Amino acid sequence: xxxxxxxxxxxxxxxxxxxxxxxxxxxxxxxxxxxxxxxxxxxxxxxxxxxxxxxxxxxxxxxxxxxxxxxxxxxxxxxxxxxxxxxxxxxxxxxxxxxxxxxxxxxxxxxxxxxxxxxxxxxxxxxxxxxxxxxxxxxxxxxxxxxxxxxxxxxxxxxxxxxxxxxxxxxxxxxxxxxxxxxxxxxxxxxxxxxxxxxxxxxxxxxxxxxxxxxxxxxxxxxxxxxxxxxxxxxxxxxxxxxxxxxxxxxxxxxxxxxxxxxxxxxxxxxxxxxxxxx
Amino acid sequence: xxxxxxxxxxxxxxxxxxxxxxxxxxxxxxxxxxxxxxxxxxxxxxxxxxxxxxxxxxxxxxxxxxxxxxxxxxxxxxxxxxxxxxxxxxxxxxxxxxxxxxxxxxxxxxxxxxxxxxxxxxxxxxxxxxxxxxxxxxxxxxxxxxxxxxxxxxxxxxxxxxxxxxxxxxxxxxxxxxxxxxxxxxxxxxxxxxxxxxxxxxxxxxxxxxxxxxxxxxxxxxxxxxxxxxxxxxxxxxxxxxxxxxxxxxxxxxxxxxxxxxxxxxxxxxxxxxxxxxx
Numbered sequence: 001x002x003x004x005x006x007x008x009x010x011x012x013x014x015x016x017x018x019x020x021x022x023x024x025x026x027x028x029x030x031x032x033x034x035x036x037x038x039x040x041x042x043x044x045x046x047x048x049x050x051x052x053x054x055x056x057x058x059x060x061x062x063x064x065x066x067x068x069x070x071x072x073x074x075x076x077x078x079x080x081x082x083x084x085x086x087x088x089x090x091x092x093x094x095x096x097x098x099x100x101x102x103x104x105x106x107x108x109x110x111x112x113x114x115x116x117x118x119x120x121x122x123x124x125x126x127x128x129x130x131x132x133x134x135x136x137x138x139x140x141x142x143x144x145x146x147x148x149x150x151x152x153x154x155x156x157x158x159x160x161x162x163x164x165x166x167x168x169x170x171x172x173x174x175x176x177x178x179x180x181x182x183x184x185x186x187x188x189x190x191x192x193x194x195x196x197x198x199x200x201x202x203x204x205x206x207x208x209x210x211x212x213x214x215x216x217x218x219x220x221x222x223x224x225x226x227x228x229x230x231x232x233x234x235x236x237x238x239x240x241x242x243x244x245x246x247x248x249x250x251x252x253x254x255x256x257x258x259x260x261x262x263x264x265x266x267x268x269x270x271x272x273x274x275x276x277x278x279x
Numbered sequence: 280x281x282x283x284x285x286x287x288x289x290x291x292x293x294x295x296x297x298x299x300x301x302x303x304x305x306x307x308x309x310x311x312x313x314x315x316x317x318x319x320x321x322x323x324x325x326x327x328x329x330x331x332x333x334x335x336x337x338x339x340x341x342x343x344x345x346x347x348x349x350x351x352x353x354x355x356x357x358x359x360x361x362x363x364x365x366x367x368x369x370x371x372x373x374x375x376x377x378x379x380x381x382x383x384x385x386x387x388x389x390x391x392x393x394x395x396x397x398x399x400x401x402x403x404x405x406x407x408x409x410x411x412x413x414x415x416x417x418x419x420x421x422x423x424x425x426x427x428x429x430x431x432x433x434x435x436x437x438x439x440x441x442x443x444x445x446x447x448x449x450x451x452x453x454x455x456x457x458x459x460x461x462x463x464x465x466x467x468x469x470x471x472x473x474x475x476x477x478x479x480x481x482x483x484x485x486x487x488x489x490x491x492x493x494x495x496x497x498x499x500x501x502x503x504x505x506x507x508x509x510x511x512x513x514x515x516x517x518x519x520x521x522x523x524x525x526x527x528x529x530x531x532x533x534x535x536x537x538x539x540x541x542x543x544x545x546x547x548x549x550x551x552x553x554x555x556x557x558x
Binding site for chain 2: 006008009010011014061062064066067072221223248254256258259260261267276
Protein backbone atom coordinates (compact mmCIF):
# COMPACT_ATOMS: atom_id res chain seq x y z
CA UNK A 1 0.00 0.00 0.00
CA UNK A 2 1.42 3.32 -1.09
CA UNK A 3 0.61 6.58 0.70
CA UNK A 4 -0.24 9.26 -1.87
CA UNK A 5 -0.89 12.05 0.64
CA UNK A 6 -1.63 12.70 4.29
CA UNK A 7 -2.75 15.88 6.02
CA UNK A 8 -3.64 16.68 9.59
CA UNK A 9 -7.36 17.47 9.77
CA UNK A 10 -9.60 17.98 12.80
CA UNK A 11 -6.89 16.56 15.01
CA UNK A 12 -6.71 13.35 12.99
CA UNK A 13 -5.21 12.33 9.67
CA UNK A 14 -6.79 12.41 6.24
CA UNK A 15 -4.87 10.12 3.91
CA UNK A 16 -5.10 8.92 0.33
CA UNK A 17 -3.64 5.52 -0.53
CA UNK A 18 -3.08 3.25 -3.54
CA UNK A 19 -2.74 -0.50 -3.68
CA UNK A 20 -2.70 -3.21 -6.34
CA UNK A 21 -6.04 -5.02 -6.31
CA UNK A 22 -6.23 -8.69 -7.10
CA UNK A 23 -10.02 -8.42 -7.36
CA UNK A 24 -9.99 -5.82 -10.13
CA UNK A 25 -6.57 -6.50 -11.62
CA UNK A 26 -5.81 -2.77 -11.37
CA UNK A 27 -4.35 -0.28 -8.95
CA UNK A 28 -7.10 1.14 -6.74
CA UNK A 29 -7.06 4.44 -4.82
CA UNK A 30 -9.01 5.03 -1.60
CA UNK A 31 -9.07 7.56 1.23
CA UNK A 32 -9.10 6.99 4.99
CA UNK A 33 -9.72 9.51 7.75
CA UNK A 34 -8.42 8.42 11.14
CA UNK A 35 -9.70 10.66 13.95
CA UNK A 36 -7.65 11.57 17.00
CA UNK A 37 -7.33 8.55 19.29
CA UNK A 38 -5.20 7.01 21.99
CA UNK A 39 -2.22 4.94 20.95
CA UNK A 40 -3.26 1.30 20.68
CA UNK A 41 -6.97 2.14 20.58
CA UNK A 42 -9.07 0.69 17.77
CA UNK A 43 -12.08 2.54 16.39
CA UNK A 44 -15.32 1.74 14.59
CA UNK A 45 -15.21 2.17 10.83
CA UNK A 46 -17.77 3.72 8.48
CA UNK A 47 -17.56 2.74 4.79
CA UNK A 48 -18.78 5.34 2.32
CA UNK A 49 -19.56 4.21 -1.23
CA UNK A 50 -19.68 6.96 -3.86
CA UNK A 51 -22.02 7.59 -6.75
CA UNK A 52 -21.76 7.61 -10.54
CA UNK A 53 -18.72 9.45 -12.00
CA UNK A 54 -17.10 9.80 -8.58
CA UNK A 55 -13.75 8.65 -7.27
CA UNK A 56 -12.65 8.62 -3.61
CA UNK A 57 -11.95 12.34 -4.05
CA UNK A 58 -15.50 13.71 -4.25
CA UNK A 59 -16.53 12.82 -0.72
CA UNK A 60 -13.02 13.40 0.59
CA UNK A 61 -13.12 16.98 -0.72
CA UNK A 62 -16.79 17.80 -0.32
CA UNK A 63 -18.40 15.37 2.14
CA UNK A 64 -17.61 17.35 5.31
CA UNK A 65 -17.42 14.19 7.41
CA UNK A 66 -14.23 14.89 9.29
CA UNK A 67 -15.62 17.08 12.09
CA UNK A 68 -18.32 14.60 13.08
CA UNK A 69 -16.01 11.59 12.67
CA UNK A 70 -13.45 13.31 14.90
CA UNK A 71 -16.11 14.02 17.50
CA UNK A 72 -17.51 10.48 17.39
CA UNK A 73 -14.18 8.66 17.01
CA UNK A 74 -15.05 6.99 13.71
CA UNK A 75 -12.65 5.93 10.93
CA UNK A 76 -14.12 6.90 7.51
CA UNK A 77 -13.09 4.95 4.39
CA UNK A 78 -13.96 6.00 0.81
CA UNK A 79 -13.13 3.59 -2.04
CA UNK A 80 -13.26 4.33 -5.76
CA UNK A 81 -16.37 3.40 -7.77
CA UNK A 82 -14.80 1.09 -10.35
CA UNK A 83 -11.55 -0.23 -11.75
CA UNK A 84 -9.83 2.31 -14.00
CA UNK A 85 -7.08 2.46 -16.57
CA UNK A 86 -6.34 2.05 -20.25
CA UNK A 87 -6.83 -1.69 -20.30
CA UNK A 88 -10.14 -1.60 -18.45
CA UNK A 89 -13.22 -1.90 -20.70
CA UNK A 90 -15.57 1.05 -20.57
CA UNK A 91 -19.00 2.03 -21.80
CA UNK A 92 -18.88 1.59 -25.60
CA UNK A 93 -20.45 5.03 -26.10
CA UNK A 94 -18.50 6.71 -23.29
CA UNK A 95 -21.63 7.20 -21.18
CA UNK A 96 -21.21 8.25 -17.54
CA UNK A 97 -23.55 5.60 -16.15
CA UNK A 98 -21.71 2.39 -17.09
CA UNK A 99 -18.08 1.23 -17.05
CA UNK A 100 -15.38 3.34 -15.45
CA UNK A 101 -16.80 5.39 -12.60
CA UNK A 102 -19.92 3.20 -12.55
CA UNK A 103 -19.07 -0.22 -11.15
CA UNK A 104 -22.34 -0.65 -9.23
CA UNK A 105 -20.63 -2.65 -6.45
CA UNK A 106 -21.09 -6.06 -8.05
CA UNK A 107 -18.92 -8.77 -9.61
CA UNK A 108 -19.60 -8.73 -13.35
CA UNK A 109 -20.16 -12.04 -15.11
CA UNK A 110 -20.47 -10.74 -18.69
CA UNK A 111 -17.53 -10.31 -21.07
CA UNK A 112 -15.58 -8.08 -21.37
CA UNK A 113 -16.38 -6.71 -17.89
CA UNK A 114 -16.00 -9.86 -15.78
CA UNK A 115 -12.21 -9.60 -15.62
CA UNK A 116 -11.94 -6.20 -13.92
CA UNK A 117 -15.39 -5.22 -12.67
CA UNK A 118 -15.28 -7.09 -9.39
CA UNK A 119 -16.21 -4.29 -7.03
CA UNK A 120 -18.27 -6.52 -4.70
CA UNK A 121 -15.24 -8.63 -3.95
CA UNK A 122 -13.02 -5.57 -3.76
CA UNK A 123 -15.24 -3.65 -1.33
CA UNK A 124 -16.38 -6.57 0.83
CA UNK A 125 -13.19 -8.64 0.99
CA UNK A 126 -9.99 -7.14 -0.34
CA UNK A 127 -10.23 -3.53 0.84
CA UNK A 128 -11.39 -4.51 4.36
CA UNK A 129 -8.35 -6.81 4.61
CA UNK A 130 -6.03 -3.97 3.62
CA UNK A 131 -7.69 -1.39 5.85
CA UNK A 132 -7.89 -3.78 8.79
CA UNK A 133 -4.18 -4.48 8.52
CA UNK A 134 -3.00 -0.90 8.16
CA UNK A 135 -5.33 1.28 10.26
CA UNK A 136 -6.55 1.27 13.89
CA UNK A 137 -9.99 -0.17 13.14
CA UNK A 138 -12.17 -2.53 15.14
CA UNK A 139 -13.67 -4.76 12.46
CA UNK A 140 -16.34 -5.91 14.90
CA UNK A 141 -17.84 -2.42 14.64
CA UNK A 142 -18.56 -1.53 11.02
CA UNK A 143 -21.21 0.63 9.44
CA UNK A 144 -21.85 1.37 5.78
CA UNK A 145 -23.33 4.28 3.86
CA UNK A 146 -23.19 5.78 0.40
CA UNK A 147 -24.72 8.12 -2.15
CA UNK A 148 -26.90 7.29 -5.16
CA UNK A 149 -25.16 4.31 -6.86
CA UNK A 150 -23.14 4.11 -3.62
CA UNK A 151 -26.37 4.13 -1.63
CA UNK A 152 -27.38 1.12 -3.70
CA UNK A 153 -24.03 -0.45 -2.79
CA UNK A 154 -24.44 0.31 0.91
CA UNK A 155 -27.96 -1.13 1.01
CA UNK A 156 -27.20 -4.29 -0.97
CA UNK A 157 -23.95 -5.01 0.86
CA UNK A 158 -25.46 -4.20 4.26
CA UNK A 159 -28.54 -6.36 3.60
CA UNK A 160 -26.36 -9.24 2.38
CA UNK A 161 -23.91 -9.08 5.27
CA UNK A 162 -26.05 -8.04 8.25
CA UNK A 163 -23.73 -9.71 10.74
CA UNK A 164 -20.86 -7.57 9.56
CA UNK A 165 -22.57 -4.18 9.39
CA UNK A 166 -24.26 -3.02 12.55
CA UNK A 167 -25.59 0.11 10.86
CA UNK A 168 -26.68 0.91 7.30
CA UNK A 169 -27.67 4.28 5.87
CA UNK A 170 -27.81 5.99 2.49
CA UNK A 171 -28.10 9.36 0.79
CA UNK A 172 -30.45 9.41 -2.21
CA UNK A 173 -29.88 5.73 -2.99
CA UNK A 174 -30.88 3.78 -6.08
CA UNK A 175 -33.13 1.42 -4.12
CA UNK A 176 -34.44 -0.80 -6.92
CA UNK A 177 -31.99 -0.89 -9.84
CA UNK A 178 -33.97 -3.64 -11.58
CA UNK A 179 -36.84 -1.18 -12.00
CA UNK A 180 -35.01 2.00 -13.17
CA UNK A 181 -32.98 2.93 -16.28
CA UNK A 182 -29.57 3.36 -14.60
CA UNK A 183 -29.87 -0.01 -12.91
CA UNK A 184 -31.32 -1.90 -15.85
CA UNK A 185 -28.45 -0.77 -18.06
CA UNK A 186 -25.84 -1.65 -15.43
CA UNK A 187 -27.27 -4.96 -14.26
CA UNK A 188 -27.90 -6.06 -17.85
CA UNK A 189 -24.44 -5.02 -18.97
CA UNK A 190 -22.53 -6.55 -16.07
CA UNK A 191 -24.72 -9.58 -15.22
CA UNK A 192 -26.55 -10.37 -18.48
CA UNK A 193 -30.21 -10.51 -19.25
CA UNK A 194 -31.24 -13.24 -16.75
CA UNK A 195 -33.05 -11.07 -14.26
CA UNK A 196 -32.86 -13.70 -11.53
CA UNK A 197 -29.18 -12.80 -11.19
CA UNK A 198 -30.06 -9.15 -10.68
CA UNK A 199 -31.97 -9.70 -7.46
CA UNK A 200 -28.86 -10.03 -5.28
CA UNK A 201 -27.93 -6.51 -6.41
CA UNK A 202 -31.25 -4.82 -5.83
CA UNK A 203 -32.10 -3.72 -2.28
CA UNK A 204 -35.85 -3.97 -2.75
CA UNK A 205 -35.56 -7.44 -4.32
CA UNK A 206 -33.23 -8.58 -1.54
CA UNK A 207 -35.81 -7.58 1.06
CA UNK A 208 -38.58 -9.25 -0.94
CA UNK A 209 -36.41 -12.37 -1.03
CA UNK A 210 -36.01 -12.39 2.75
CA UNK A 211 -33.01 -10.22 3.64
CA UNK A 212 -33.58 -8.63 7.03
CA UNK A 213 -31.93 -5.92 9.12
CA UNK A 214 -33.35 -4.10 12.11
CA UNK A 215 -33.28 -0.58 10.72
CA UNK A 216 -32.18 1.73 7.90
CA UNK A 217 -31.67 5.50 7.66
CA UNK A 218 -32.20 7.16 4.26
CA UNK A 219 -32.12 10.86 3.40
CA UNK A 220 -33.55 12.05 0.09
CA UNK A 221 -33.87 15.59 -1.28
CA UNK A 222 -37.21 16.42 -2.86
CA UNK A 223 -35.54 18.69 -5.46
CA UNK A 224 -33.31 15.80 -6.61
CA UNK A 225 -33.43 15.67 -10.43
CA UNK A 226 -33.17 11.85 -10.35
CA UNK A 227 -35.82 11.25 -7.71
CA UNK A 228 -38.82 10.15 -9.78
CA UNK A 229 -37.06 8.20 -12.52
CA UNK A 230 -33.98 6.60 -10.92
CA UNK A 231 -34.22 6.65 -7.12
CA UNK A 232 -37.85 5.96 -6.18
CA UNK A 233 -37.53 5.69 -2.39
CA UNK A 234 -41.22 4.73 -2.12
CA UNK A 235 -40.26 1.28 -3.42
CA UNK A 236 -37.92 0.83 -0.47
CA UNK A 237 -40.54 2.21 1.87
CA UNK A 238 -43.07 -0.38 0.66
CA UNK A 239 -40.60 -3.26 0.90
CA UNK A 240 -39.50 -2.25 4.41
CA UNK A 241 -43.11 -1.90 5.58
CA UNK A 242 -43.87 -5.37 4.27
CA UNK A 243 -40.75 -6.82 5.92
CA UNK A 244 -41.07 -4.95 9.24
CA UNK A 245 -37.72 -3.22 8.71
CA UNK A 246 -37.60 0.05 10.63
CA UNK A 247 -36.82 2.51 7.81
CA UNK A 248 -36.32 6.15 8.69
CA UNK A 249 -36.85 7.90 5.35
CA UNK A 250 -36.35 11.63 5.60
CA UNK A 251 -37.52 13.69 2.61
CA UNK A 252 -35.49 16.90 2.77
CA UNK A 253 -37.28 19.85 1.21
CA UNK A 254 -35.38 21.81 -1.42
CA UNK A 255 -32.30 19.59 -1.51
CA UNK A 256 -30.85 18.30 -4.79
CA UNK A 257 -28.57 15.34 -5.65
CA UNK A 258 -25.28 17.19 -5.02
CA UNK A 259 -22.68 17.10 -2.28
CA UNK A 260 -24.40 20.15 -0.79
CA UNK A 261 -27.19 17.74 0.15
CA UNK A 262 -24.81 15.07 1.37
CA UNK A 263 -22.63 17.40 3.43
CA UNK A 264 -25.68 19.01 5.07
CA UNK A 265 -26.83 15.67 6.49
CA UNK A 266 -23.48 13.91 6.82
CA UNK A 267 -23.10 14.72 10.51
CA UNK A 268 -26.54 13.23 11.22
CA UNK A 269 -25.50 9.99 9.53
CA UNK A 270 -22.12 9.82 11.26
CA UNK A 271 -23.77 10.30 14.66
CA UNK A 272 -26.47 7.75 13.82
CA UNK A 273 -23.82 5.18 12.94
CA UNK A 274 -21.70 6.13 15.96
CA UNK A 275 -24.61 5.45 18.33
CA UNK A 276 -24.97 1.97 16.85
CA UNK A 277 -21.23 1.24 16.77
CA UNK A 278 -20.53 1.91 20.42
CA UNK A 279 -19.29 -1.17 22.24
CA UNK B 280 -25.31 38.97 -12.93
CA UNK B 281 -25.84 35.44 -14.17
CA UNK B 282 -26.59 32.54 -11.83
CA UNK B 283 -24.41 29.56 -12.76
CA UNK B 284 -25.74 27.23 -10.05
CA UNK B 285 -27.60 27.18 -6.77
CA UNK B 286 -28.08 24.36 -4.26
CA UNK B 287 -29.81 24.16 -0.95
CA UNK B 288 -27.17 23.63 1.75
CA UNK B 289 -27.50 23.69 5.54
CA UNK B 290 -30.91 25.28 5.20
CA UNK B 291 -29.55 28.15 3.09
CA UNK B 292 -28.43 28.56 -0.51
CA UNK B 293 -24.98 28.05 -1.98
CA UNK B 294 -24.78 29.85 -5.32
CA UNK B 295 -22.16 30.50 -7.99
CA UNK B 296 -22.52 33.65 -10.10
CA UNK B 297 -20.84 35.40 -13.03
CA UNK B 298 -20.78 39.07 -13.93
CA UNK B 299 -18.90 41.33 -16.33
CA UNK B 300 -16.30 43.30 -14.39
CA UNK B 301 -15.42 46.82 -15.41
CA UNK B 302 -12.43 46.72 -13.06
CA UNK B 303 -10.78 43.73 -14.72
CA UNK B 304 -12.32 43.98 -18.18
CA UNK B 305 -13.28 40.30 -17.93
CA UNK B 306 -16.11 38.13 -16.73
CA UNK B 307 -15.60 37.21 -13.08
CA UNK B 308 -17.07 34.25 -11.19
CA UNK B 309 -17.75 34.26 -7.45
CA UNK B 310 -19.71 32.19 -4.93
CA UNK B 311 -22.12 33.33 -2.22
CA UNK B 312 -23.61 31.30 0.62
CA UNK B 313 -26.76 32.81 2.11
CA UNK B 314 -27.77 31.09 5.35
CA UNK B 315 -31.36 30.54 6.41
CA UNK B 316 -32.92 33.87 7.43
CA UNK B 317 -36.21 35.68 7.82
CA UNK B 318 -37.65 37.39 4.78
CA UNK B 319 -36.48 41.00 4.69
CA UNK B 320 -33.67 40.37 7.18
CA UNK B 321 -30.14 41.50 6.27
CA UNK B 322 -27.11 39.63 7.50
CA UNK B 323 -23.45 40.33 8.19
CA UNK B 324 -21.07 39.34 5.40
CA UNK B 325 -17.69 37.59 5.57
CA UNK B 326 -15.39 37.98 2.56
CA UNK B 327 -12.98 35.11 1.93
CA UNK B 328 -10.00 35.73 -0.36
CA UNK B 329 -8.35 32.64 -1.79
CA UNK B 330 -4.72 31.70 -2.30
CA UNK B 331 -2.44 31.10 -5.28
CA UNK B 332 -3.85 28.89 -8.07
CA UNK B 333 -7.36 28.97 -6.55
CA UNK B 334 -10.69 30.11 -7.96
CA UNK B 335 -13.90 30.62 -5.98
CA UNK B 336 -14.36 26.85 -6.21
CA UNK B 337 -11.64 25.67 -3.82
CA UNK B 338 -13.11 27.13 -0.67
CA UNK B 339 -16.65 26.56 -1.92
CA UNK B 340 -15.91 22.85 -2.29
CA UNK B 341 -13.46 22.32 0.55
CA UNK B 342 -13.73 25.18 3.05
CA UNK B 343 -16.52 23.65 5.18
CA UNK B 344 -17.86 27.08 6.14
CA UNK B 345 -21.56 26.48 5.55
CA UNK B 346 -22.46 24.83 8.84
CA UNK B 347 -20.93 27.57 10.98
CA UNK B 348 -22.22 30.35 8.70
CA UNK B 349 -25.72 28.85 8.93
CA UNK B 350 -25.45 28.68 12.72
CA UNK B 351 -24.12 32.24 13.00
CA UNK B 352 -26.27 33.80 10.28
CA UNK B 353 -23.35 35.00 8.14
CA UNK B 354 -23.27 35.47 4.36
CA UNK B 355 -20.00 34.09 2.93
CA UNK B 356 -18.61 35.47 -0.34
CA UNK B 357 -15.66 33.97 -2.24
CA UNK B 358 -14.27 35.85 -5.28
CA UNK B 359 -11.78 34.57 -7.82
CA UNK B 360 -8.08 35.38 -7.40
CA UNK B 361 -7.42 37.17 -10.70
CA UNK B 362 -8.86 38.06 -14.06
CA UNK B 363 -8.82 35.11 -16.46
CA UNK B 364 -9.21 34.42 -20.15
CA UNK B 365 -7.34 34.22 -23.40
CA UNK B 366 -6.72 37.95 -23.70
CA UNK B 367 -5.45 38.32 -20.14
CA UNK B 368 -1.64 38.45 -19.83
CA UNK B 369 -0.13 35.69 -17.74
CA UNK B 370 3.20 34.73 -16.24
CA UNK B 371 5.63 34.55 -19.18
CA UNK B 372 6.94 31.19 -18.00
CA UNK B 373 3.54 29.86 -16.95
CA UNK B 374 4.47 29.87 -13.27
CA UNK B 375 1.71 29.38 -10.69
CA UNK B 376 2.71 32.34 -8.54
CA UNK B 377 2.12 35.24 -10.94
CA UNK B 378 -0.56 36.21 -13.46
CA UNK B 379 -3.77 34.21 -13.74
CA UNK B 380 -4.68 32.69 -10.38
CA UNK B 381 -2.25 35.04 -8.63
CA UNK B 382 -3.62 38.59 -8.69
CA UNK B 383 -2.38 39.48 -5.17
CA UNK B 384 -5.40 41.77 -4.54
CA UNK B 385 -3.79 44.93 -5.94
CA UNK B 386 -4.24 47.25 -8.94
CA UNK B 387 -1.28 46.67 -11.25
CA UNK B 388 0.50 49.69 -12.68
CA UNK B 389 3.00 47.89 -14.91
CA UNK B 390 2.33 46.93 -18.53
CA UNK B 391 0.94 44.58 -19.71
CA UNK B 392 -0.82 43.80 -16.41
CA UNK B 393 -2.32 47.21 -15.58
CA UNK B 394 -5.29 46.76 -17.90
CA UNK B 395 -6.80 43.65 -16.31
CA UNK B 396 -5.08 43.07 -12.97
CA UNK B 397 -7.22 45.43 -10.90
CA UNK B 398 -8.23 43.04 -8.13
CA UNK B 399 -8.08 45.72 -5.39
CA UNK B 400 -10.74 47.76 -7.13
CA UNK B 401 -12.70 44.62 -7.98
CA UNK B 402 -12.74 43.23 -4.46
CA UNK B 403 -13.12 46.51 -2.54
CA UNK B 404 -15.52 48.38 -4.84
CA UNK B 405 -17.14 46.53 -7.70
CA UNK B 406 -17.92 43.16 -6.12
CA UNK B 407 -19.32 44.72 -2.91
CA UNK B 408 -21.65 46.87 -5.06
CA UNK B 409 -22.88 43.78 -6.89
CA UNK B 410 -23.26 41.67 -3.76
CA UNK B 411 -24.89 44.47 -1.81
CA UNK B 412 -27.47 44.93 -4.56
CA UNK B 413 -28.32 41.26 -5.06
CA UNK B 414 -28.08 39.56 -1.65
CA UNK B 415 -29.55 40.18 1.82
CA UNK B 416 -26.38 41.68 3.32
CA UNK B 417 -25.91 44.43 5.87
CA UNK B 418 -22.89 46.33 4.55
CA UNK B 419 -22.43 47.99 7.93
CA UNK B 420 -21.34 44.59 9.25
CA UNK B 421 -18.46 43.21 7.17
CA UNK B 422 -15.56 40.97 8.08
CA UNK B 423 -12.72 39.73 5.90
CA UNK B 424 -10.51 36.65 5.90
CA UNK B 425 -8.42 34.65 3.49
CA UNK B 426 -5.74 32.04 2.95
CA UNK B 427 -2.10 32.52 2.02
CA UNK B 428 -2.11 35.11 -0.81
CA UNK B 429 -5.73 35.69 0.21
CA UNK B 430 -4.62 36.16 3.82
CA UNK B 431 -2.31 38.87 2.49
CA UNK B 432 -5.34 40.36 0.73
CA UNK B 433 -7.51 40.20 3.85
CA UNK B 434 -4.85 41.83 6.02
CA UNK B 435 -3.93 44.61 3.57
CA UNK B 436 -7.55 45.41 2.68
CA UNK B 437 -8.67 45.23 6.30
CA UNK B 438 -5.80 47.41 7.52
CA UNK B 439 -6.47 49.95 4.75
CA UNK B 440 -10.24 50.09 5.30
CA UNK B 441 -10.64 49.62 9.07
CA UNK B 442 -13.92 51.53 9.14
CA UNK B 443 -15.45 49.07 6.70
CA UNK B 444 -14.22 45.81 8.21
CA UNK B 445 -15.10 45.22 11.84
CA UNK B 446 -13.17 41.95 11.93
CA UNK B 447 -10.07 40.68 10.12
CA UNK B 448 -8.56 37.20 10.24
CA UNK B 449 -6.33 35.03 8.09
CA UNK B 450 -5.21 31.44 7.53
CA UNK B 451 -1.47 31.08 6.86
CA UNK B 452 -1.16 34.58 5.34
CA UNK B 453 1.73 36.09 3.44
CA UNK B 454 2.27 38.85 6.01
CA UNK B 455 5.22 40.69 4.46
CA UNK B 456 5.29 40.18 0.69
CA UNK B 457 8.11 42.74 0.27
CA UNK B 458 10.38 40.42 2.23
CA UNK B 459 9.60 37.02 0.64
CA UNK B 460 10.05 35.50 -2.85
CA UNK B 461 6.36 35.13 -3.79
CA UNK B 462 5.67 38.73 -2.85
CA UNK B 463 8.80 40.23 -4.35
CA UNK B 464 8.01 38.60 -7.68
CA UNK B 465 4.37 39.73 -7.60
CA UNK B 466 4.87 43.27 -6.30
CA UNK B 467 7.77 43.84 -8.70
CA UNK B 468 5.85 42.45 -11.64
CA UNK B 469 2.59 44.27 -10.99
CA UNK B 470 3.86 47.52 -9.40
CA UNK B 471 7.40 47.93 -10.70
CA UNK B 472 10.69 48.15 -8.89
CA UNK B 473 9.96 51.27 -6.79
CA UNK B 474 9.56 49.60 -3.42
CA UNK B 475 7.80 52.61 -1.93
CA UNK B 476 4.74 51.58 -3.95
CA UNK B 477 4.87 48.10 -2.46
CA UNK B 478 4.22 49.24 1.11
CA UNK B 479 0.48 49.71 0.62
CA UNK B 480 0.31 46.01 -0.31
CA UNK B 481 2.35 44.63 2.56
CA UNK B 482 0.58 44.13 5.91
CA UNK B 483 3.73 44.52 7.98
CA UNK B 484 4.74 47.68 6.11
CA UNK B 485 1.23 49.10 6.46
CA UNK B 486 1.41 48.66 10.24
CA UNK B 487 4.90 50.15 10.32
CA UNK B 488 3.50 53.12 8.37
CA UNK B 489 0.72 53.69 10.88
CA UNK B 490 -2.25 51.48 9.91
CA UNK B 491 -4.14 50.46 13.03
CA UNK B 492 -6.89 47.99 13.90
CA UNK B 493 -7.90 46.74 17.31
CA UNK B 494 -7.24 43.05 16.77
CA UNK B 495 -6.37 40.29 14.32
CA UNK B 496 -6.80 36.50 14.36
CA UNK B 497 -4.26 34.39 12.46
CA UNK B 498 -3.98 30.59 12.32
CA UNK B 499 -0.79 29.01 11.00
CA UNK B 500 0.16 25.34 10.72
CA UNK B 501 3.65 24.45 11.87
CA UNK B 502 3.96 21.74 9.19
CA UNK B 503 3.21 24.28 6.44
CA UNK B 504 5.81 23.84 3.70
CA UNK B 505 5.79 27.61 3.00
CA UNK B 506 6.09 28.75 6.60
CA UNK B 507 9.74 29.69 6.88
CA UNK B 508 10.35 31.10 3.41
CA UNK B 509 7.08 32.74 2.32
CA UNK B 510 4.75 33.26 5.29
CA UNK B 511 6.92 34.33 8.26
CA UNK B 512 4.20 35.13 10.81
CA UNK B 513 6.84 36.33 13.28
CA UNK B 514 7.19 39.49 11.18
CA UNK B 515 3.50 40.25 11.76
CA UNK B 516 3.89 39.39 15.42
CA UNK B 517 6.71 41.90 15.81
CA UNK B 518 4.86 44.64 13.91
CA UNK B 519 1.69 44.11 15.95
CA UNK B 520 3.60 44.15 19.22
CA UNK B 521 5.26 47.43 18.26
CA UNK B 522 1.91 48.94 17.19
CA UNK B 523 -0.14 47.60 20.15
CA UNK B 524 -2.42 45.62 17.82
CA UNK B 525 -3.95 42.66 19.65
CA UNK B 526 -2.83 39.78 17.42
CA UNK B 527 -4.00 36.28 18.29
CA UNK B 528 -1.51 34.09 16.42
CA UNK B 529 -2.28 30.41 16.84
CA UNK B 530 0.43 28.00 15.72
CA UNK B 531 -1.37 24.73 14.98
CA UNK B 532 0.84 21.68 15.46
CA UNK B 533 1.01 19.25 12.54
CA UNK B 534 -1.13 21.26 10.11
CA UNK B 535 0.01 21.95 6.55
CA UNK B 536 -0.97 24.61 3.97
CA UNK B 537 -3.95 22.70 2.56
CA UNK B 538 -7.70 23.05 2.87
CA UNK B 539 -7.56 20.36 5.55
CA UNK B 540 -5.94 23.02 7.72
CA UNK B 541 -8.39 25.73 6.65
CA UNK B 542 -11.52 23.61 7.10
CA UNK B 543 -10.40 22.45 10.54
CA UNK B 544 -10.26 26.00 11.85
CA UNK B 545 -12.91 27.62 9.63
CA UNK B 546 -15.65 27.34 12.25
CA UNK B 547 -13.45 29.11 14.80
CA UNK B 548 -12.94 31.98 12.37
CA UNK B 549 -16.59 32.22 11.41
CA UNK B 550 -17.60 32.35 15.07
CA UNK B 551 -14.89 34.90 15.85
CA UNK B 552 -16.16 37.16 13.07
CA UNK B 553 -19.78 36.57 14.05
CA UNK B 554 -19.10 37.76 17.61
CA UNK B 555 -17.68 40.99 16.22
CA UNK B 556 -20.38 41.49 13.60
CA UNK B 557 -23.34 41.33 15.95
CA UNK B 558 -25.28 44.60 16.00
